[in-house]
Amino acid sequence: MYRIGVDIGGTFTDFALSNATGGRMAIHKRLTTPSDPSEAVLAGVATLVADSGIGIGDIVDIVHGTTLVTNAVIERRGAVTGMLVTAGFGDIMDMGPERRYDLFDLRIKYPPPLVPRRLRIEVDERVRYDGSIERPLDEASVRAAALKFRELGVEAVAICFLHSYLNPEPELRAAEILRAAAPELVVSTSADVFPNMREFERWTTTTLNAFTQPMFDRYVKRLEDGLAGAGFTGRLYIMGSSGGTLTTDAARRYPVRALESGPAAGALMSAHHGRSLKLPNLLSFDMGGTTAKGALVKDGQAIKKYFMEVARVHEFRQGSGLPVRIPVIDMIEIGAGGGSIAEVDARGLLRVGPRSAGAMPGPACYSQGGTRPTLTDANLVLGYLDANFFLGGKMKLDKAAAETAIAENVGKPLNLETLRAAWGIHDIICEDVARAFRIHATERGFDYRNSSMVAFGGSGPLHALSVARKLKIPRVILPVGAGVMSALGLLVSPLAFEVARSRRIHVADIDASDFASTFAALESEASGYLKRAGVADADIKIVRHLDMRYQGQGHEIEVTLPASGTAAGLFDHLGELYGSAYEKTYGLRLDEPTEIVNWKVEAVGPTPSIAEGHGGKAAGGADRALKGTRKAYDPARGDVTDWPVYDRYALAPGAVVKGPALIEEHESTCVIGSGDAVTVDAHFNLIAELSA
């Protein structure tokens, strides 16, 4: 009885194996195969199984996270997609939000719609704001549209009608007609994909679903066939963006729900560490080559939201991407990673990122033709990275090239010594990350000062302690497997499905039985997905949320209903529940009538557990793990000093490392500053306590 997590990233595909009770762990990493990503998955599973001395028949679950959907949107590699839309409203896709996200930049950019105007066909039908039908669907024109789509070479169609979140019938009927008239078309309806108010966002979400569906469907099929061919008889699950896994049926129907599923798994793993270390409130900090990602964990659960942007076209700026409404882990993305380029900004001061040197040409020290100084160059010059032990020694770095790039592009124009400039690059990135976390946490009423941080990714451990210090966070956890966190996270994700529906109503206008029956419909829809996957009724946890606000306000706040009690019973306490949620966020209550905007239900299966640690057999004190010393920059002294360097894999539980020190693992290096101390816990995690 084993389970495998597989996460496909841009460069590597990561694997983690555990047995169902949590005894054994194995990790594997291999290059991603971009032309057919399932190749690497199949090969990796075979290797992992063989290396662990088990058979593929022993694998019960494979949980799969992937950026395929996101990448297909960014690179616009999806199906030729058409849109069937309420007459008079097809142009909404070109009009977008009618809002500038930057008030001063005249050369602002927006992503073109996924469905060009000439592939949008309008049909006569109209549902009113209350769900009633003003004009019935013109069925003949839908039939004509099917033939027209065929003529235009359309493969997938998004059916997008107004107010379909209240009355899905016209969309469903249109889908039926399209499928009958042109069975080869793959059809998504907006009421099915995410039945929420605000047509531009719902329709964009639906076009994205349609655009990626044929590709994702083929991929999952290839993967299933390949696994079956290899003898796999267990279940395959796809990681969803919201931190729960999806059955392959659900994922093929809603590929949009698999956007960002890899990063979501990383945040979930942070939450898992928090639970096992009894640290319920956490910042999850993941930093790689191009971007850093942050998420908040509150009371052991990653905070979620119902909106995200994909494929931002202007420096990661909010507002420059395609808006998507799905349940997602609420993550911030910052253009800060190892490849971030340092340059002189408009003010004449130092700025790092969001532009990135990427993998090609990469940092100057990669010797691949890059001449712009990057964060990785700075970390090398500062001595935090070892030119001979990058990626465990697989890649040799050129320190002189890094120094030249920094001196020429930053040092000289800003009149800074090279070492000071390098430290500036390092420190500014830490500031940028801290600032993004601070704003993100404040907006969500999250007290970051009394929380801990879990840091991972190739660049996370290099910066985590410094970021935490800026945020006055006293404790940082550097878990085992920082380079494969997402694959590990896949193994701790429960099977889950969430439905959310807009139904705006004044609380005064609804009674307890209407309230309960609205929830009941959503509950049976959400739990249906789990039941069909074989989860027993008793194992399904139902969580109900409402988005509510005072009438007249523009922003809702989410109220989670207590798990105990029936929906009808909770109805009487709604005023109190909202009042206290509002007070928690804004510090006051108002004497104003309230309304409900969105109704949300999550059905969650049991959370699997996994083994902890890296299975190492290290014993003894920290000195046994000492590899030597290296010249590295100590900001407290403003100069280079000798720092001890430790081998992470040789550090045993109970060992204590006092800063300044560097702890090296294959994918990253932990920088422990002066005054800080790290303890190795029973599961081989490094727990850093920061000096005040």
Next chain:
Amino acid sequence: MSTKSFDAVSLGIMWDRLVSLTDEIVSTLVRSSFSTIVYESYDLSCVVLDAETNSIAQGTFGIPAFIGSAPVTARHMLKKFPAETLKPGDIIVTNDPWLGTGHLFDITMMRPVFRKGRIVAYTVSITHLPDIGGNGFGSASTEVYQEGLRLPICKLYEAGRLNELIVEIIRTNVRVPEQVMGDVMANVSCNEVGGRELLAFMDEYGLDDLKELSAAIRSQSERAMRAKISEFRDGTYRNRIKVEGFGEPVEFVVCVDVKGDSVEIDFDGTSGCVRAGVNVPICYTNAMGLHAIKSLTLPSIPNNEGSVAPIKVKAPPGCILNALPPFPTGGRHAMGHFVTPTIYGALAEAAPDRVQADSGMMNLITFQGRRRDDRAFSCLYFAAGGYGALENLDGWATLPHPSNMAVVPVEIWEALTNMTIESKRLLTDSGGPGRWRGGLGQEVVLRNDTGHTLTMLGMGNRMEFPARGQFGGGAGSLRVHAVDGKPVHAKGRIEVAPGARITVTEAGGGGFGDPRQRDRESVRADVLEGFVSAEAASAVYGAES
């Protein structure tokens, strides 16, 4: 490099922290606001001033109308309540158009920040309130006295004690007292948060005061702005544009003097004030002028006293761009937004690669009436015209400029008002032709399905004077308001009978450069997508059909 104590790294870090601190104040304010225009269009601002009332950081989000106003208001406030008499816990407010930001709707609130018994800074917040009494938001008044409550500079809090009388005065004068006081108190708490965060910031960096940091930020900003302005060709540049008023058109006349590293903008010759609430106090003219130069030079530089120092904006007292009391100013933006394109037009020769052709601008219409269930509503409908083209950039369809707002989704509008939106379409050929095409305008058809008579209050423009093109680019199409097919004026008050159809046609943006030089592939793509008709492609763009 900057002053001795801060190098390029530490100055950048502290500066970014200060700006982010103001962003935090903004986010607190926005999320608890009852004012549609605050949470949808960020009609607000948060600013940190040093002890000498120099502005050193301003929230990144916030409409341009508030650039440069906070220090001026603060100085007026300190004239009445001198700094040495202020106590911790004092909060000073006003909404006077000539002391604050140009109309009664905006409240400006200032709170001193004390450290070791001394004032080290002031935080200032400004928001557009949900209501201020009087005739309501619009241009219907003929004197400022009709526009609502005018609160002189006063202390809302004295040493931490709320002045209940002021609260009562506000509550008595407005239509939605709970919401207005909700927003006033949101301003109070965001200033408190700002003060606390500022002190924590000073602790963290060991700063006893902000003097040196302020000086470093201001001088660095000023130097960067001056360097960029020097790239303009020196000269005296003029422009005049017509703007629809009430009756006779109003003329904006500008002379922009670019001399080395500074710019002086003078509106001498501009028409006088009108008896409608669209007159513009100088603070607003100044803000829009600063916005214009900033967007042409260093759009990403944070606003502060230094970044605006090289720019002077003047207008003779009594002209419509330096309106004096008692002229009404409620809809000052309807006129004031034209300041930006007037300046772009003047500077075309000075910075041809940076200026933008005129935009179709945005349209705000207030609808008042009753829903089918008899509940009263007063809602702001918004639709954008096309964006003006720039060199190498076609204008975006339906994107506002220079001010900003966000679309009201059809589904939300219908639920809010019970009106029906019959269609919302792009208008083919509405974008001004050009080598880079102007952005398309749109047509929105709304039907009064509420079962009651509706009142429509408009402040629309570009009904006579279109968005002009630049360097041979053509003008965008005009804005038209019609009820049941009959054109109506876009400004003023229109009664709409049950069942009647309102057609709002939004203006297109101006084009940039000669349309015959437009790249042929783009002409073909525009025809394929229906943004340009085949006829226009051949007649205007010279496409071979």
